[in-house]
Amino acid sequence: xxxxILISSNIKKYFNTYIDFIDHYWLKYFELxxxxxxxxxxxxxxxxxxxxxxxxxxxIILQGGNDIxxxxxxxxxxxxxxxxxxxxxxxxxxxxxxxxxGMQILNYFFGGKLNKIKxxxxxxxxxYLKNKFFNKKDLYVNSFHNYGIKKDSLSKHFETYxxxxxxxxxxxxxxxxxxxxxxxxxxxxxxxxxxxxxxKKINSL
Numbered sequence: 001x002x003x004x005i006l007i008s009s010n011i012k013k014y015f016n017t018y019i020d021f022i023d024h025y026w027l028k029y030f031e032l033x034x035x036x037x038x039x040x041x042x043x044x045x046x047x048x049x050x051x052x053x054x055x056x057x058x059x060i061i062l063q064g065g066n067d068i069x070x071x072x073x074x075x076x077x078x079x080x081x082x083x084x085x086x087x088x089x090x091x092x093x094x095x096x097x098x099x100x101x102g103m104q105i106l107n108y109f110f111g112g113k114l115n116k117i118k119x120x121x122x123x124x125x126x127x128y129l130k131n132k133f134f135n136k137k138d139l140y141v142n143s144f145h146n147y148g149i150k151k152d153s154l155s156k157h158f159e160t161y162x163x164x165x166x167x168x169x170x171x172x173x174x175x176x177x178x179x180x181x182x183x184x185x186x187x188x189x190x191x192x193x194x195x196x197x198x199x200k201k202i203n204s205l
Contacts, residue, residue, distance in 0.1 A: 001058075004055075004057050005035055005036065005058060007039055007063055008060075008061070008082050008102070009021065009081075010022065010064070023064070029195065032192070042078045057094050060094050061102070062082055062103075063099055064185060082105050089179075090177065095179070095202045097182070098180070098181040099187065100183055102181065103182055106179060107153070107154065107181065112158070114149060116147055117146070117147065117166075117168060124142055126139070127162045130160055130161055130162060130163065133201065142185050150167065159174075170182070
C-alpha cells in the first residue's frame with residue numbers, strides 16, 4: 001500500500017527570484033488517494049538533509065517541468081537534486097516513477113541520450129504498447145515535451161514499453177529495478193485510470 005511519497009520540485013522564475021512548486025494535478029491526485037507526500041526542494045544541502053531524515057518511503061516521483069539542459073543555474077540545480085534523488089531511491093530500493101522530464105532524466109542518469117523533437121508540445125497522439133502492461137494495443141495520450149528519446153538513444157538498462165508513430169520511446173522500465181519512465185502526463189487525465197494502474201503495478205513488484 002502506498003502511504004508515503006517523495007516528489008521532486010518543479011521550478012520557475014518568479015519576479016526577481018525562483019520558486020519550487022508541485023503541479024496541482026498531483027496535489028488533486030494525492031488528496032483524492034489520501035497519500036502523504038513530501039516535496040524535495042531544489043537545493044543540494046536542503047535535499048540531502050531531507051533524505052537523511054525520512055523513514056520508509058513507498059514511491060519516488062520525478063515530475064515534469066523544465067528542459068533538462070537549460071543553461072539557467074537554478075534549473076541545473078534541479079537536475080543535480082534529482083540525480084541525488086535517483087541515487088537515494090536505488091540505494092534504498094524505492095520504486096521510482098519518472099513523468100515526462102522525469103523519464104528524460106532517468107534515461108540521462110543511466111547513460112542514455114535525449115533528442116530534440118518537434119510536434120510533441122501541447123498535443124495529443126497515439127502510443128503503441130509493446131507489452132501487456134495496460135492490456136491494450138494503444139493509448140491516446142497528451143504530450144508536453146520538446147525532448148524525446150529515439151530507439152538508439154535509449155539507455156541499455158531500459159526495456160521499451162511504448163512507442164509513438166515516429167519510433168520515439170513513450171514508456172520504459174528498468175530491466176532489473178522497479179523504475180519506470182512515462183513521457184506523457186497520466187496525472188492530467190480526468191479519470192486517473194492509467195495513473196492508478198501504473199502506481200498499482202509499481203507497488204506490486
